Amino acid sequence: MYGMLLESVQHFVRLEYGEDVWQKTLTMADCKFSVFNTHQTYPDSTMSSLASALASITNQTADDTMMFFGRCFVRFFSNFGYDVTIKATGRYFADFLNSIDNIHSQFRISYPKMKSPSMYLTDIDKGGCVLMYRSTRSGLTHYVMGQLMQIAKDFFDLELETNVIESNEKVSTEGKQLIIVKLRLNFDNTQYMATKKEAKANEIKCDLPPFECSLLRQLFPFTVLLDSTLTIKGIGEKLAEVAGGKEKLVGQPFTKYFKLRTPKGISLKWNSLYYLKSVTFEIEFLRSELMKSNMKSLQTPEEREKDDLTTREIEIDGKSISPYALRRDSQPGLRNILLKGQMMYLSDAERIIYFCSPVINDISELPDQGLYLNDLNSHGLSKEMVLAGWQSSSRLRLMFDKAEQRASELENNYALLNVWKRRGDDLLYSMLPKPVADCLRAGNNPLDTCKSFDLITVMFCELVGFNSSTAEDAMELVSTMNAVFSCFDSLMDKFNVYKVETVGQIYMAVCGAPNKNDNHASNITDVSLEMVRHVRQLQIPSGKKVDVRIGIHSGPVVAGVVGIKLPRYCFFGDTVNTASRMQSTSEPGMVHLSETTRNYLPTGRYILTSRGTVKLKGKGDMRAYWVFENIYHDEDDEEEEEEKTNEK
Template sequence: MYGMLLESVQHFVQLEYGEKIWQRALQMSECKYTVFSTHQVYPDHIMASLALSLAKITKKSYDSFMNFFGKCFVRFFSNYGYDATIKATGRYFTDFLESVDNIHSQFRLTYPKMKSPSMYLTEVDENGCVLIYRSTRHGFTHYVMGQLDEIAKDIYNLKLETSVLSTENKTISGQDITIVTFRLNFDNSQYILSKKAENAAHLETTRHLPPFACDLLLQLFPFAIVFNPALIIIGSGGKLVEVAGGKEKLLGQPVTKYFRLRRPKGINFTWKNTFYLKSVMFEVEILRVDLVTGNCERSDEESETLGENLSTREIEIDGKSISPYTLRRDSQPGLRNILLKGQMLYLSDITAMIYLCSPVINDISELPDQGLYLNDLNPHGLSKEMVLAGWQNSSKLQLMFDKAEQRATELENNYSLLNIWKSRGDDLLYSMIPKPVADRLRSGNSSLSTCESFDAVTVMFCELVGFNSSTVEDAMELVSTMNAVFSCFDSLMDTFNVYKVETVGQIYMAVCGAPERNENHARNITDVALCMVKHVKQLQIPSGTKVEVRIGVHSGPVVAGVVGIKVPRYCFFGDTVNTASRMQSTSEPGMVHISESTKLLLPEDPYLIKDRGAVKLKGKGEVETYWVFENTYFSDGTDGDAD
């Protein structure tokens, strides 16, 4: 489907449900597109997936959203002026319903890849009509109902009640087609009265006109076909005879032998269908291969294969095997199938149907492939002028379409890059500032609002020891080693719900309990500290340098907030931070040094805590401190002394 249908969905979902709901629907439906281009073709399943996702989010039904999408499209295409086409179709809603197929045919000039459905009326009365809907798409019944309801209300000021009489799936010409019969109830009395008056005026006018020969119609429409109720061809236009290679090939033959019905979709080429669908525009394809070879023993699938794969097939003429392209090189008429478009008209005096039609020529370059010339087109119509005008404007339009598609592709790529860089920016931001704090700043709050006091957190300082960076080589080795060790530490932080504050030189600082409050802050910091000691011993340093750490831990109140404009940081302040730093500086390699306040917060079971004795801390004097170990520490016979 074209992007305009999905544009309408996006616009009105965002308008009525909000941007957050739309983004959630895109995520749930796994839609890789964040923006839709009007003239770009997208997979059909996207709309159904969006409707299903929105139904889950809003707790509404899937059918209600498909109905809503149909109404959205009718509201949306008014921005492109397409509502004027509907208003110009006829005075009454029934006129529009009878011309839906014709409108779709005209739109295919702008949207050549459009897979439009086929619609026609079978019963019309004062209370409404019966509409037959045929489409290769499945699951769009309520979408069509929404469109019809919105058109009836907004354009024709009618109250429409739609019900589904029947739904069936058929396979016709190798295509799975959904056929839905609708009963449309509305006030149709004015249309019925106008038709009665029109028929009376027609009878009064034609009463004074003498009859004329059917040959005159065949001269006016050189591609016309006349066939009887048995679908036997009893007459054809002169140009059609030239294409067929003589009257003897067409007259007396079934019309289905050399012609295939392309539109209306999902119906067979029968007398009944052509008689009751006279108001519908018919598209009939001339099967050129069968006309040249005389082959008629084929199925619909074989006909389609023969008509579309001429490049891989050779035909036999006068006992010689010749490819279609050889014929073209020899200036013979082209063998490409010709598409005829026109109306079926019933001739009551001879009990026959005449197909008044003209070839569909999209561009002047198609004439040689079809073996046609401008003089073959109807002299009284505008076919020649349209072909020439299309040839003059097609290059400009093609250039515009190519540029539009290129820009749409570039825009889509830019949106993908934007998402990638946004994700990288988020990762960088969250590495400097905690996610809850960063989200608060993004919502418009000032940096002062991030300043908070925390009654109980645990702060850890860890220092790498055993380095000598007196030379450049030593400094490079130090940087490489620090990168390996600190990267290992970073991977441990999320595991224990600990926030890494910063690294200054060889010092690594981490906090638990802020900005997200956590009752187990002391235990989490102790666990990660013990893991850091263990991982450093097991870590393979490329240079072979032996690395050790000394860690200090202290618990207490702090104040935290975002500081700085360039490279802002989430910093911690207070005596707790200073004490933790002193605990680290008085620790020893391979040991975790904790204060008494931290010890009181730790359970006894998973740890072995040994009294270190009084330690002199700067600004604190003599303070009682402790070593903490895992239970497995002493199981190997180690006494745990740090002396």
């Protein structure tokens, strides 16, 4: 669908619900487009996804949301002057409903890729009418209902009530899924019915003497006359010339050499043509099928059995034509002709006559279709339209090319913008925790991020095993630290631990802040044991063996964003100092933790060895423990232990 439909949704959702709701809708709908271009096409599923997302946010049904989107589109296109077309269709709402397909046909000039539905009326009375809606798109029935309700209110001052009588699906002749919906439209239609009744009562009958059918064929050179079985009873002069003689078509079934293009989903039957008198029909004259039939008619019965018309060339109008060429619409002089016009019922003759003219987009198409300017209807302004289109086509083509180029550039720029936005988010979230970064992005004061935590666990890890006395040693140290710390970074998300910073050879991490976690002590212990195990197995580029010593402590802290350039989320308090002292008094390859942290670890999960009393600088004597992984620990035992803890 074109971006104009989605533009209307974006405009009115922002207007009625606010920018925050719209951004949330885009996120929930997983829509990669933040801005919609009027003449750019987008996936049909975009509208349904936005409707479902907005419905869940506003606690409405998806059908009501789609009706709201339909109303938005009518209110939106009125700002661009398209309301003039609707106001000019007729005096009454029923006149507009009869002309919807014709309006869509006119808009195809500005929107050539538009896949418009087909709508027509079957019953009209004082209380409203019955509308048949056919479309190859599913899920847009309530969207159309919303459009009709808004048009009736804004342009005809009517209160419209819509009800779905019947809805089903079938496969069209083109093999596409076709949605067919029968709608009952209830509105005050008394004036329209009274006008029709009065016009019929005052109808002036003028009896004319019979005239030759050849006159009709001259006035309308591409007309087709059909009987109740849809057998061709007469054709226009120029259509006969193109076909190679009227005897080629007269007496043949209409569906044999003519294919319906619009309205969509309608089968070529007498009732369909009779009821759709006000709808513009586009029917394709299949010249290639006619030529194939001519080729078969020139063969003897023996040749028809042996020849499948795939190898033998024949001569048409003095030209040798291959049967393969007949399958190509671009073959000069043999291209199918698109006819556009109206079906009219002749009550006296009980015939339907198709008044039509060929659709010529450019003067260069005439030779491909085997037509000339003097073949076109003189009194129908067909010649003038073709010539006017030829004079302005080059300028229009240049304008469309520029518009498409700009649309493509804009789409690429938005895609690039999303890429850089994701990169910026990744960089920001690597510097600050996501909740804190989102808080700052929303414009909050950095002091608002300052928060106290009653209980978290802090871990310090120091890389030991070598000194850097020369430049080569320093480069080796950097390479080794990068390998080790990159390995540590990969473990943080696995155990729900937040890496705070690295200072020199020291690696700091916490659990329980900024996102609270009841398992902070066990998570930090698990990741510490993994760090010890991984660093022993890690292949260092220099080939040297390195080790770590780790200290852990639990307690209250205060955390917040510090700094303007390269801001960091820092932790303050005695807990941080104690954890640092536990690390400095630890030993290589060991995980050293305080008695406070030990009290928050589940029993049976780890092997704890008392180290006795350790003297810490500024803290005095503290009981400390070495912790090891319990390789015999059973997960079932852990679950039982957690249940006992919860009961207590």
